[in-house]
Amino acid sequence: MRACVVGAGLGGLLAAANLAKEGFEVVVYEKLPYAGGRFTNMAYRGFQLSTGALHMIPHGEKGPLGRMLRSLSAEVEIIPSQPQAMFRIGGRDYEYEELPSIFPLRDRLKVAKIIAMLKLGRGAGSESYRSWLERQIKNEIVFKIADSFTGWSLSLSASEVPAGEVIAQTRNINKLGGPGIPAGGCGGVTQALVEVLESEGVRLLLKQRVETIRRKGGVFEVLAGEKESFELVVSNAGPKATAQLAGEILPAEYRRAVSRIRGAAGIKISVACKKPMLSHSGVLFTPEARRINGINEVTNAVPELAPHGEHLLMSHQRLAGGADVKREIELGLRDLRELFPEFKKYCRVLAVQVYRNSWPVNRAASGVHLPPATPVEGLYLVGDAVKPEGWMETDGIAAGVEEALRHIKASY
Amino acid sequence: MHVHEERCVGCAACMPFCPREAISVYGVAEIDRERCVGCGLCVAYCPNDAIEEG
Numbered sequence: 046m047r048a049c050v051v052g053a054g055l056g057g058l059l060a061a062a063n064l065a066k067e068g069f070e071v072v073v074y075e076k077l078p079y080a081g082g083r084f085t086n087m088a089y090r091g092f093q094l095s096t097g098a099l100h101m102i103p104h105g106e107k108g109p110l111g112r113m114l115r116s117l118s119a120e121v122e123i124i125p126s127q128p129q130a131m132f133r134i135g136g137r138d139y140e141y142e143e144l145p146s147i148f149p150l151r152d153r154l155k156v157a158k159i160i161a162m163l164k165l166g167r168g169a170g171s172e173s174y175r176s177w178l179e180r181q182i183k184n185e186i187v188f189k190i191a192d193s194f195t196g197w198s199l200s201l202s203a204s205e206v207p208a209g210e211v212i213a214q215t216r217n218i219n220k221l222g223g224p225g226i227p228a229g230g231c232g233g234v235t236q237a238l239v240e241v242l243e244s245e246g247v248r249l250l251l252k253q254r255v256e257t258i259r260r261k262g263g264v265f266e267v268l269a270g271e272k273e274s275f276e277l278v279v280s281n282a283g284p285k286a287t288a289q290l291a292g293e294i295l296p297a298e299y300r301r302a303v304s305r306i307r308g309a310a311g312i313k314i315s316v317a318c319k320k321p322m323l324s325h326s327g328v329l330f331t332p333e334a335r336r337i338n339g340i341n342e343v344t345n346a347v348p349e350l351a352p353h354g355e356h357l358l359m360s361h362q363r364l365a366g367g368a369d370v371k372r373e374i375e376l377g378l379r380d381l382r383e384l385f386p387e388f389k390k391y392c393r394v395l396a397v398q399v400y401r402n403s404w405p406v407n408r409a410a411s412g413v414h415l416p417p418a419t420p421v422e423g424l425y426l427v428g429d430a431v432k433p434e435g436w437m438e439t440d441g442i443a444a445g446v447e448e449a450l451r452h453i454k455a456s457y
Numbered sequence: 458m459h460v461h462e463e464r465c466v467g468c469a470a471c472m473p474f475c476p477r478e479a480i481s482v483y484g485v486a487e488i489d490r491e492r493c494v495g496c497g498l499c500v501a502y503c504p505n506d507a508i509e510e511g
């Protein structure tokens with residue numbers, strides 16, 4: 046059986062490695078000169094910047110991605126963030142468990158109750174996280190904390206995510222723990238997967254753009270330079286691009302539905318620091334900042350991501366639709382200077398990276414659940430538009446690949 | 458080299474690969490024509506087909 050994977054992003058690499066292990070003869074086409082898509086490294090002035098991600102895996106080695114990497118014998122050490130997260134409020138940093146203590150007595154119990162409800166995973170219909178919270182409490186700081194969490198991890202505001210999704214995600218955090226940083230950063234994961242593909246005999250073709258996917262005599266005909274035939278096609282190009290590549294073979298109704306999927310946009314600022322700005326390797330949530338939702342300093346766990354003696358700090362902020370991008374960047378930079386009084390003295394901005402439209406943070410906003418199977422038998426989707434409920438970012442991608450594989454195994 | 462402003466998202470994927478450090482990105486990529494030698498690397502590295510020769 047021959048399988049074609051369109052795109053060597055994380056979703057494509059995971060799918061290809063699994064299919065090869067299942068005995069498929071796999072060809073991966075990638076239009077760019079490198080594998081990994083938005084989850085790999087790019088060396089810049091001695092720093093390992095990333096093409097997308099903040100060098101973190103949401104549930105470290107315990108989540109779906111960590112589990113899948115182990116099952117594929119992809120060797121990547123994932124270092125747990127310690128602590129998972131801190132929250133900067135009123136100039137002081139608090140751990141999650143300490144949050145109730147910052148509120149006046151009348152709200153303290155309510156906040157403790159919210160934390161308990163999130164943990165138990167109860168009490169949400171289809172309403173947004175923000176309106177769910179408003180039913181429990183009226184307190185601006187609570188809403189800001191919520192926005193910083195959803196902004197950092199989903200590039201959405203709390204009013205843009207269903208409460209059920211956040212509750213399911215929190216349940217997974219409680220069960221599996223928080224983030225980890227892979228040794229070598231995102232590029233460490235991509236490299237390990239590329240090695241698995243090599244050892245499984247997968248053909249990974251870089252600078253090979255798939256132009257069209259057609260159906261002929263019961264097989265798929267994929268045009269990428271030359272025409273090749275496959276029994277199975279797994280697309281990592283995203284639902285919109287896939288609908289364009291496959292054209293008429295997909296029902297018009299499906300193509301219309303896919304064209305309406307909303308993604309999530311964000312801005313990442315990578316900063317070189319002569320001395321550490323954080324004392325830990327977790328996420329610092331910044332609910333009171335103008336724009337920045339959170340910050341990490343990955344070199345506290347993986348020093349190799351910066352030149353010897355230097356540090357790599359990254360901030361992330363949600364980018365609202367229709368916002369003036371340059372102004373949003375300016376406000377983000379202002380936040381950084383205010384959050385770190387020594388910023389001017391010790392830090393310099395390496396890169397400002399905006400993710401939107403065809404190269405977003407997320408091809409489908411969290412809460413949208415597109416199944417991996419398309420209406421065309423043998424044509425599947427993987428990647429960050431295909432995340433089952435409760436799974437975020439790259440753990441969501443791995444969970445989506447798992448679901449696709451279950452389908453494929455049942456039908457081939 | 459010409460940057461298509463509607464296609465460029467500002468992701469800076471092109472920036473580190475330019476051998477001449479001719480690209481700066483602040484919401485959108487800008488190419489310093491004085492520095493650029495027209496090697497075309499940035500065209501290949503852009504995920505959004507936003508850079509064209511000329």
Ligand SMILES: Cc1cc2nc3c(=O)[nH]c(=O)nc-3n(C[C@H](O)[C@H](O)[C@H](O)COP(=O)(O)OP(=O)(O)OC[C@H]3O[C@@H](n4cnc5c(N)ncnc54)[C@H](O)[C@@H]3O)c2cc1C
Nearest residue numbers: 052054055056076082083098099101255282428429438439
């Ligand atoms: C700023 C930012 C911060 C993030 N932080 C984190 C984080 O800390 N942790 C985390 O887990 N996640 C994070 N994410 C999310 C994560 O980076 C993405 O979800 C993930 O990398 C997406 O992988 P993918 O496989 O879906 O798509 P992509 O990485 O986009 O891969 C798709 C691939 O397909 C190729 N392709 C497209 N069309 C074709 C074609 N026609 N022919 C051939 N190839 C084609 C593309 O070139 C690309 O390489 C972050 C994202 C951003 C932008």
Ligand code: SF4
Nearest residue numbers: 465466468469471503
């Ligand atoms: S890689 Fe392309 S989209 Fe990204 S900043 Fe450069 S020109 Fe713009």
Ligand code: SF4
Nearest residue numbers: 475493494496497499
């Ligand atoms: S053509 Fe070459 S020198 Fe010019 S901007 Fe692109 S990468 Fe840099």
